[in-house]
Structures are given as C-alpha cells and as structure tokens.
Amino acid sequence: MKKIIGVIFILFASIVQPVDFQKGLDATNESAYKEWFPLAEQGNAGAQYNLGVMYENGRGVLQDYKQAIDWYRKAAEQGYADAQLNLGVMYANAQGGLQDYKQSYQWSRKAADQGHADAQFNLGVMYANGRGVLQDDKQSVDWYRKAADQGHAAAQYNLGVMYANGQGGLQDDKKSYQWYRKAAEQGNAGAQYNLGVIYANGQGVLQDDKQSYQWSRKAAEQGHVRAQYNLGFMYANGQGVLKDYKQAVDWYRKAAGNGYAAAQLNLGVMYAMGQGVLQDYKRGYMWFNLARYNGLDTQKLFDILTPQMTQKSINESQEMSKICLDSDYDNCG
Template sequence: MKTKLIIFALIATLTGCVNQAQAQNQSCQELYDTSPQSAIVICQNELAQNSNNVKLQFYLAVAYDLEENYTQAIEWYTKSANQGYAEAQYNLGVMYYNGHGIKQDYQKAFEWHSKSASQGFAQAQNNLGLMYVYGQSVKQDYTKAFEWFTKSAGQGFANAQFALGVMYEKGYGVRQDYIKAFEWYSKSASQGFAEAQNNLGLMYVYGQSVKQDYTKAFEWFTKSAGQGFANAQFALGVMYEKGYGVRQDYIKAFEWYSKSASQGFAEAQNNLGLMYVYGQSVKQDYTKAFEWFTKSAGQGFANAQFALGVMYEKGYGVRQDYQKAFEWYTKSANQGYGIAQFALGVMYHNGQGVKQDLDTAKLWFAKTCENGYDLAC
C-alpha cells in the first residue's frame, strides 16, 4: 500500500453550454468557466472597453485554456500575471510546469508560483512545496517544502493538508509525529481528498497514533476507493480477502483487486494472479495467473517476480523453463525477498537454469536466514 504525493493539476470544470441568446445577456465573468467558447467573444468585447483589467484578462485566458488554445491562454495569463494577479501567476506557473502550449520549464514554473504564493495564494504555496519535495528547479529541501505546505494547509487547502500528513508521517522536514499526521490526514479526508482517506485507513490498520481498528480502516478505504483511488481499491481487496473489518468475501476481493489492477497497481495485479492460482472466487487458471504476475513483475514487484519464477520452474501456465525461472528468482532475490533467495539457492545447489555452484548456493541460503526465513538455516 503505497503513499504518494499529489501532482500539479489545473482544475477546471465544464458544466455545460448556454445558448447564444443566454450568452448575450451574461458577462465574461459569468461565462468564462461554464461556456468558454461564448465567453471568449464576450471577454474580448469587455476588454476592448477596459484593456488593462486583470480579471478580464484572466477570465479570457481561462476560457482559451478550457478550449485548449494554449497559445492564447498563455498570452492572456501573462498579461494578467505581469500586473500582479495571483491566480493568473499560479495558472501560468502550471502551464510552464506541464508544458501546455509552451516548452516545459520548471524554473519559470517556480518563479511564477513564487510570485503567486507570496500573495498568499494557497494552490501556489502547495505547488512550491511540491517542487521543493521533488527538487524541481531547486535543490530538494523538505524543510522549505514543509513551510510552504503549512502555509497552504492553514488556508484549508486539502492537497496541502494531505502533504503535511505525509511529512509528519515520514518525518520529512519535521520530526516524525503520527498524531499530527493523523490530524492533517483527517482535515484533508473530511474534504473528500481520496489519498488522505486512504492514508487514514492505513493508520487504523497499523494502529499509528490510534487504536488498531479494521472497521474504521474499512470505512475510510471504502470512501477513497469509491473515488477510484487504486491504492484504496487494493486495500479493500485485502480487507475482503482476509476478512479484516468486514466479512470475508473472495468475490468482492476479486472485484476490488480487478479495479485496482486495471489502473496498473502492481500489488493488486499480483494478488489477482494469486487468486487465479488458488481458484479463489474464480476457476483456477494458471494462464491468467501468469498474465497478471507478468504485469506486476514488469513493474518490479518482488512478490510477483518470485511468483513468475515458480510458474516457469513448475511449468504452470507456461512452458517449463529453468533459465527463466532463475532470471525471475534473481530479480526478486536482489530486492531482498527471502523466499526468492532460498529458491535461488536451491537452483544453484541443483544446477537448474545455472551451472551448479554450491558456494553461491550457501551465500543465498545465508541471506535467506538473515531475512528471518528458517528454510535454509
């Protein structure tokens, strides 16, 4: 179950169109984000009467942006931003960050976000924090990231509240504090932020700052998964498979794993493979299991790499191939996966897929013991 920080997004919602007669009776401000095509003409007419109006320039830019005319959008964002309009400065920063209509330029993105953030614009403050986290155009600096997230979160911006939760949970730029992490996740989750809802679920699973409570974890995972968040969909699959906080139900586990796996979530792909291997809620099918393990292993997931090794070694769902089994065991073992290290030791011991080498076998058996597996001790 992974934690991940948010990415930049210029949020704009099209809520439908208005007819021409309605548009003629509405202003640029009323139309720019609901009927951008009509707004462009009206905003231009209003600007003809008031050419330096920063808000009109911004509204026109947004209308062009929504129409995916990024060249014009950048032109008008720039005019508004150069006059100090914080929202335009932020949006211009996003355009440079994403490379929409202009060459991607993290330095300019940082500059425009800085100008907007200095005026207290919460979204820009949050994005500055992210740029410090990832070291984009600036040296990675968790302390400065924490400072900007704090400013943004203090204004109630859910993305930044989530980011602060991560900083406190991981001890990035601040002393690790599960209680504060829980508090900030809660603030963000209460606004419907899916990643925060997922992380609250994880804190209830592991009993971090709160008493372990699978029922509450299940509730938060359900809220997050309902928004399509792959991590939470995977977590729900686990809850149903194991019967944590809910009655065990392999059918529902399979459904949630499938939703998560379809989004490319490696752990879910691996678990789908396991369900096909053991015939849980579905007919046993080694071929389909092999397919899902392959997808997961291709993303570097050690469990799935080991599973592929088993499939090749035993000839389950694929033609038996000791050399390929050796290759996949090696990839998994190199990530410290104990059972794969043991399997690799066995292959060296027996000379399967590799020249027999008893000394190397002993080395892998020793690593297996170091990882807490008694199979080779």
C-alpha cells in the same frame, strides 16, 4: 482455508504534483501570455498564478522554474491558495533552487489553512515523514483527515494505512477498512489492493473471498503488481473465483514482467508442471532463475527440476534468463 500471500501495502503516497489551470483556462500559447502579463504586473493574483503555471510547464514560454517561483510567490503573498500549494511543491522538489522543506511546509500550511485539500494532504505527508517539521503521527492523521473529509483519495488511503498500523492513535481495523473503501471507490489502486487483502484475511470485515477477488481485480487492471500476483494466486487455487490455470498464468506473467519475484517463482512452477501452459522445463528454469536474481531462495526447486534437464537445456535456460532480464522483461518468450 488458504490465504493470499500478501501483506498490507505500506507506503505513503508522495507529495502531489501541482494543480493545473483553474476553471477551464487553457493557456498554452504566447497570446495568453501577452494577455496575462499586464494583468500580473498590475497585481492580479490569478494572472500571476497562471504565469507561474506557464513557466513551470513551458506552456507558451520557455520553461523557467525560477520565473515560476517568482510569479507563484507574488500570487501566494496575496493569499492565492493554489499558488501557495504549488510554491510548496516546488520547494519540496528542488525546482528552481535548493530543496527546502521548511519553506515547503510554510507555504503548504498557508494553503492548508484555507482549506485546500491537496495542501492538507501534503502536510500529512510532511508530518508523517518529518519533512520540514518534527515527525508527528497525530498531526499527520489530523491533516490527512481534513483532506480525506473533502474526498481526497490519497489522503483517505494514507489514513487507512495509519489506522491499520496504529500510527497516531489506536490501531483500528474497522476505521482502516472504512477509509480504504472510500479511496477504493474513487479508483485508488493501493486501497483496492488492500481491500482485497483485508477481505481475504477478514481484517475488520467478515472474510469474503469473492469480495477479495473483486477488489484485487480492480487494482490488478490498473497495473498494481501485488494485486496481479494475488489474482494469479486466486485463479490457481480457485479462491473467490473458479479455478483457471490459464488465467493464473496470465496474471502471474503480468506481475513477473514487472519484476515481482513471487510471481516469477509461481510462473516457473506453472511451466514446470504444465498448468495453464504446455509443460516447458526450460521456461520454468528461466523463471526460477529470475526469481532467484530478485531475491528468492529457489534452490529446492532447482534441485527438483534440473535432474530432468540436460546440460544443454540448462545452458539455454540461463541464456534465456539473461535475454529476458537485459530486455527489462520485454523479451521473455
């Protein structure tokens, strides 16, 4: 049985962005600033935090990262977990000064020790990548699990990746599946894509093409490029779904328009063979050309196609390739 051409997507999610206002606070104007400033001056940690959010995002005040850091620090030093988290993120992202992963770690750790799931996730990222601390997969797994147990989807996804690759302990396909499933059910596109691959290949679960299609579809509809490619492959081959060349072309085109070389190559094949579209050697050549530009060896396909084309058609196809690329795939016909 043919398998989907795809591998587990291994990429640690980046540090999460700061949390927003808490419990319905909607401070977007100067009046809110005037209300909170006196409270913040009196040492109210919640008001200090909210001023930090306002200055960071330019809500009701001119954006000023240094002011944001100052107010976050005042709240953070009083043990306000959200402020500690945001201060850690600002140091990681060099907002308001030099990038400082050690400071980022210290403030993130304070929030994480209070049970803040986003901060626990960020510590997992730091330990996984050696940012501000020595790289340590076991510590990374521990912090991801703390956040994952609180329902943090990105932590669940990253934990699935680590179990899939045996980072921080024994490789375990079943645990990897379990964590991907939790994240996928929360709408995490990377986890949905990985479940599609897992079901296609029977890794830690019984092989199931229909389940593979369903999870791949969820990820593809969120714009996951590899899932879009895999969905095209499934429609082209009737894997987990009825064969449908038009659907295959549509999904290949979505992935191809995002620069995915394998989808560009397969889309070229569909045009060259007239599957799901009218046969069009020029457009087939164009997509082969773009796939080659993006790193695939398409010479054998050119050797088959070019003898059936005139030099004028080849020149036009090359010009079409240039127009498509220059438009960032917006004008590919």
